Ligand SMILES: Nc1ncnc2c1ncn2[C@@H]1O[C@H](COP(=O)(O)OP(=O)(O)OP(=O)(O)O)[C@@H](O)[C@H]1O
């Protein structure tokens with residue numbers, strides 16, 4: 001009985017993992033394919049990686065994507081935090097319900113609609129005030145901020161709701177003016193949430209294809225746009241190489257984050273133990 | 281010639297003393313709900329004042345209005361003669377110790393305690409000295425570098441106390457300060473609190489729903505019920521002379537009898553109760569109509585229990601049968617069934633070992649209960 005169940009569990013696990021990882025393994029495998037035609041194995045080679053690094057197009061797209069992702073993450077974190085604070089801490093102000101509904105709208109809005117409406121906005125602005133004169137870095141960044149900010153606001157909101165308000169009251173009681181309370185108590189306690197929001201915004205921006213294609217102009221190609229446009233002409237081994245590098249970077253990021261969290265947990269457990277031992 | 285009275289320990293009796301905190305017909309509404317209902321309260325410098333009452337009666341709300349976290353819906357609060365209505369929490373001369381301690385989790389114990397002084401721009405060397413002193417007063421020297429999550433409940437509570445006290449506030453508000461502690465630590469800390477209060481002369485307002493704690497700690501107690509004060513007085517006054525059934529039942533135990541005034545003399549009243557049938561002779565006069573419906577409260581420890589009929593009168597005596605005996609070590613509790621199925625509770629000290637007492641009182645034995653004319657309290661509401 002027990003034996004049977006463990007076999008069943010094991011095969012489910014194996015199937016699940018295979019389902020998740022076979023596509024990626026295939027991708028990595030074919031990135032080392034010597035042959036130019038993807039499904040045919042022509043021997044091991046790293047020439048696609050070399051080619052990739054020699055291609056200025058790829059470098060440009062990568063730098064643009066990273067620039068947009070970084071600027072987006074910073075602005076989205078600041079604005080999203082402010083919005084989250086306003087929603088949770090400043091009580092019942094006029095239009096609070098409307099505001100809170102509106103802030104989460106981008107989360108459920110189809111990306112095509114968001115992209116289209118932003119494109120309309122930029123075109124309208126251009127004819128009205130002459131800005132933006134051309135679409136590219138700034139328009140994509142602004143577009144990304146609008147939806148990343150919504151995610152940050154939601155994260156911050158949930159963290160604030162879990163954070164007892166009496167800490168802020170205690171700080172006020174000890175003589176801290178509201179701004180001091182924000183910088184001394186609220187923000188430090190929100191820092192993990194803000195970091196999570198930053199990372200989320202960064203990745204959201206890095207892998208957005210749809211909205212970016214709507215609001216970009218002729219001069220600006222982000223990495224996802226580049227990959228997509230090349231793939232449309234057929235599978236290509238150099239794109240496989242690019243994707244493999246991205247997978248590697250993400251994997252390292254996840255491992256580092258996991259390691260840091262694990263170490264914090266261990267430290268906490270150690271602290272607790274120490275306390276338990278010292279108190280009679 | 282009138283004797284010069286010493287009011288130092290009882291400033292509320294001094295007609296000339298000016299209250300340090302004046303709460304004047306303060307109400308607080310949350311929507312339709314009235315949490316605090318037009319209360320008046322005078323608290324004098326150096327008092328250790330307890331707010332006592334059941335859950336949800338508005339104690340925390342009143343305290344939060346004193347600290348400035350809630351604005352009164354109506355009425356005024358004066359502290360040291362200054363109207364507090366428009367003064368924000370960070371400018372009030374009060375500090376609060378929170379029910380949850382509210383220690384800053386990202387700061388060490390030392391920095392938690394120093395926080396208030398830093399906000400007041402106290403010079404660095406003075407901060408160092410005052411924080412160190414305060415931390416050794418609450419005996420936390422070896423924990424100064426710890427973060428709050430590395431402390432036990434009792435240690436956290438002492439940090440919270442130190443953090444509130446180090447600013448030397450004129451008033452310290454404590455919301456159920458000892459709620460999370462076990463009995464031994466609780467008693468020790470009660471003692472510490474009283475010591476600190478005497479040393480520093482701070483005015484304490486303590487919220488609690490533990491009546492024993494209130495009796496031990498306070499100079500005066502206010503018993504609160506559904507947003508109003510039922511009675512304000514010293515622990516003795518509240519215990520010995522409760523002014524209503526609510527107070528009598530809330531503070532300690534009381535046997536309650538419903539009856540009617542049948543005789544009203546200048547120095548005594550007689551109350552007749554029908555269920556159980558019994559007459560109470562009370563040795564103080566009352567300005568009350570004969571025939572009025574009243575209640576008589578009788579504390580369990582003020583009733584004598586014996587197997588022989590008391591020699592004197594028939595009033596203040598009742599016969600019954602022992603239904604239950606609870607041995608509590610220092611005292612024993614008897615539940616005696618009188619006149620039908622009415623139960624009266626009696627506690628009596630075990631001066632001798634129960635076996636050696638002569639004659640021992642046992643289950644289902646017939647006994648006589650009696651009390652003094654000054655023991656019972658007549659209540660009109
Ligand atoms: N912000 C609020 N909004 C609505 N109702 C509130 C609010 N704060 C308190 N109340 C209500 O006011 C009443 C009094 O609350 P309060 O916290 O003062 O009770 P308490 O006497 O401190 O009780 P406890 O002993 O349980 O702490 C309660 O019925 C509570 O539900």
Ligand SMILES: [Mg+2]
Nearest residue numbers: 339340341455
């Ligand atoms: Mg409370």
